[in-house]
Structure formats: C-alpha cells, structure tokens
Amino acid sequence: MKIQIVCFMxxxxxxxSSCVTPLGATSECVSLYDCAPLLASFEQRPLPSHxxxxxxxxxxxxxxxxxxxxxxxxxxxxxxxxPRPRPRPTRPPNNNNGQRSPVEAEDSSPAPSDVCGIDTQGxxxxxxxxxxxxxxxxxxxxxxxxxxxxxxxxxxxVLINRRYILTAAHCVTGAITREVGTLVTVRLGEYDLQSExxxxxxxxxxxxxxxPVDSSHPHSGYSDSNSDKRDDxxxxxxxxxxxxxxxxxxICLPDGRSRxxxxxxxxxxxxxxxxxxxxxPVKLKLKVPIFEKENCIKKYRTLGAELTxxxxxxxxxxxxxxCRGDSGGPLMxxxxxxxxxxxxxxxxxxxxxxxxxxxxYTSTANYLDWIRSTLQxxxx
Ligand code: ARG
Numbered sequence: 108m109k110i111q112i113v114c115f116m117x118x119x120x121x122x123x124s125s126c127v128t129p130l131g132a133t134s135e136c137v138s139l140y141d142c143a144p145l146l147a148s149f150e151q152r153p154l155p156s157h158x159x160x161x162x163x164x165x166x167x168x169x170x171x172x173x174x175x176x177x178x179x180x181x182x183x184x185x186x187x188x189x190p191r192p193r194p195r196p197t198r199p200p201n202n203n204n205g206q207r208s209p210v211e212a213e214d215s216s217p218a219p220s221d222v223c224g225i226d227t228q229g230x231x232x233x234x235x236x237x238x239x240x241x242x243x244x245x246x247x248x249x250x251x252x253x254x255x256x257x258x259x260x261x262x263x264x265v266l267i268n269r270r271y272i273l274t275a276a277h278c279v280t281g282a283i284t285r286e287v288g289t290l291v292t293v294r295l296g297e298y299d300l301q302s303e304x305x306x307x308x309x310x311x312x313x314x315x316x317x318x319p320v321d322s323s324h325p326h327s328g329y330s331d332s333n334s335d336k337r338d339d340x341x342x343x344x345x346x347x348x349x350x351x352x353x354x355x356x357x358i359c360l361p362d363g364r365s366r367x368x369x370x371x372x373x374x375x376x377x378x379x380x381x382x383x384x385x386x387x388p389v390k391l392k393l394k395v396p397i398f399e400k401e402n403c404i405k406k407y408r409t410l411g412a413e414l415t416x417x418x419x420x421x422x423x424x425x426x427x428x429x430c431r432g433d434s435g436g437p438l439m440x441x442x443x444x445x446x447x448x449x450x451x452x453x454x455x456x457x458x459x460x461x462x463x464x465x466x467x468y469t470s471t472a473n474y475l476d477w478i479r480s481t482l483q484x485x486x487x
Contacts, residue, residue: 218360245449246266318346334413379429395429
C-alpha cells in the first residue's frame with residue numbers, strides 16, 4: 108500500500124498532463140521555463156497586453172511556485188521575437204531532474220533583462236519586515252575571514268550574473284579589511300543564518316551556496332577618507348560560476364531610462380543591524396521612500412559631507428532605515444512589468460533611523476558604464 112502511494116506520487120509529480128493550448132492544439136502542461144516559445148515572448152518590454160492575456164490563457168497551474176503553461180506557439184501577430192536559447196531563470200524547488208543544460212550567460216555582461224529580477228511572488232510576508240523564504244533570490248551575504256580564522260558576514264550584495272556580485276566599495280576595501288577581515292566568500296540562497304534548512308509553511312529552501320571570492324574591484328574613486336563616500340560601489344568576481352536555482356537568481360540593473368522621483372517607494376533588504384542592536388539572522392526588507400535630494404544634501408553638508416549627483420537618499424523616517432551590516436545590499440524597485448531592478452547600493456547614514464535623516468545610497472544607474480567596463484576588464 109505504502110509503495111503504491113509513493114509510486115503514484117512519483118508519477119504524479121513527473122508526468123506532464125496533456126492540455127489544449129489557447130490556439131486549440133493538443134500539447135503538454137509544462138514549466139513556463141521549459142516552454143521556449145512562451146518564454147521568448149517575455150523578451151518584449153513593456154509586455155504588450157495581448158501577450159499577457161495569451162500567457163494567462165496558456166496557464167495550466169503551478170508546480171511549487173513555478174507557473175505551468177500549456178506549451179505552444181503564440182499566434183503570429185503576438186510573437187514578435189524568434190525563440191532563441193537562453194539561460195533558464197528558475198527551477199521548481201525539489202525538482203532537480205538534472206536533464207536540462209542551461210545556456211551559459213556571458214560573465215562579462217549583466218543579466219539579460221528577460222532572465223533577471225524575476226518576481227518570485229513572495230506571498231507570505233511575515234510581520235511586515237521579514238522577507239518571504241523565496242523573496243529577493245539575488246541577495247548575497249559577504250563573508251570575511253577574521254584574524255582568528257572564523258567567517259563573519261558583515262555586508263550585503265546582489266548577484267547580477269553568474270560570476271559577479273554588486274556591492275559597496277567600503278565592503279571590500281579600507282577599514283573593513285583591518286577591522287573585520289578579508290572578503291573570502293559569498294553566500295547565496297540564504298534566508299536564516301541560524302538554521303541549516305530554512306522552511307516556511309511546509310516548504311523548504313535548498314541549502315544556501317557558499318562561493319569563494321576570486322577578486323574584488325572597488326571603484327577607483329572611492330576612499331574611506333572621503334566623508335561623502337563618493338563612488339562607494341564595487342564588483343566582486345566569484346571563483347566559480349553560480350548555478351541559478353529557484354533561490355539563487357540575478358537581479359536586473361536599471362536600464363538607465365527610468366528616473367526615480369521623490370516619494371517613489373523602493374525596498375532595501377539585508378541581514379543588518381536591527382533595532383535590538385544585533386544583526387538579523389533572517390533576511391529583512393523595508394520599504395523606504397526616495398528622499399528629496401536637495402534637502403538631503405543640506406543635511407549632510409552640516410556634517411561636512413558634500414553628496415554627489417551619483418548618490419540617492421532614501422528613508423528619513425524614525426526607526427526605518429538600513430543599518431550596519433546592510434551595506435553593499437540593494438535598494439530595489441519592481442518595475443511596472445513586475446521585474447525587479449537594483450537601483451542603488453547601501454552606502455552610509457548618520458547613525459541609523461534618525462528622524463529626518465535618510466540613508467545615502469550609490470545610484471546604480473550612474474555607474475552602468477563602469478559596471479560594464481569592469482565586468483569586461485576583470486573577467487579574465
Ligand atoms: N555603512 C553601514 C554598513 O557598513 C550601513 C549604512 C547604512 N546606514 C544607514 N543609516 N542607512 O553596513
């Protein structure tokens with residue numbers, strides 16, 4: 108009896124059921140990411156509404172969090188791009204059948220927009236500030252080897268392709284190397300540092316992956332001794348290419364066109380210091396508003412810091428801020444099409460969470476050329 112049940116469950120989870128596509132053809136209900144024609148239709152930005160509605164009609168359920176589609180071609184006028192091989196963005200949890208051979212993305216370019224920033228639709232937000240288990244799968248923890256030989260995680264970052272993490276310069280150079288240690292490892296796919304397997308509502312994440320650091324590349328304009336912390340941005344090259352999974356995925360970089368305006372809500376996430384004064388073991392997120400730049404410049408001028416046009420201010424509400432340990436992590440926003448982009452890097456603040464004092468962030472959009480050229484010149 109027991110064996111029968113197990114066999115049945117096995118067949119149930121691996122056999123694809125047949126279905127009828129919106130165009131009337133008989134097909135199979137498969138993961139969206141295994142359906143090249145429909146996946147290719149995601150290339151268009153913004154997604155035309157007729158494509159959205161065709162995708163919706165093609166839906167045939169979910170496996171874990173992964174949308175399943177009745178796979179078939181789009182109607183002629185809907186399909187504007189020819190399907191081509193691409194890296195696969197996600198994989199259902201616990202479904203590593205190992206049969207797919209992902210097309211490798213170029214290490215020297217940021218993630219293509221159709222396979223980055225995918226909204227994993229974290230739908231079980233706990234207590235407002237905890238992220239969902241699967242939320243922000245690009246979040247990275249930067250690990251330092253201390254003089255005593257142990258590893259401590261003291262900064263955040265984001266995965267932007269299979270080889271590189273975007274973080275803050277002060278997370279890879281200057282005081283941190285003397286006071287904490289050398290950056291040696293990056294942890295991806297982490298949720299709660301205190302538990303080995305992270306689970307929520309009966310679903311468990313894959314174990315986190317620890318990737319050794321190959322080299323760190325802080326922006327040459329950064330120096331600890333500049334009080335404005337200008338050019339506080341860095342790229343970290345990993346010693347190995349990262350395998351994308353449901354819990355490890357890259358975020359998009361801004362395309363340089365969209366502007367942030369005052370009051371826009373963006374999210375900051377990390378494992379940094381919380382109100383209780385300790386680093387959080389659990390990945391946290393916080394919605395912060397973009398703060399008026401002129402006002403921010405005036406405030407920081409009183410502290411002797413002259414902010415540049417490459418910095419963004421956000422937050423400014425009492426007890427709502429990034430803090431120590433969040434540095435290098437992202438300020439993110441979801442674009443209208445639901446794709447997440449990393450708009451800035453956590454840099455510094457005047458203490459944390461003081462009323463009227465926003466945090467200062469390095470604007471990613473102002474460094475796209477630097478990112479591109481650094482990816483190229485360091486990818487040896
Ligand atoms: N510089 C700090 C770090 O090393 C965090 C900066 C963020 N501070 C703030 N108040 N927004 O982690």
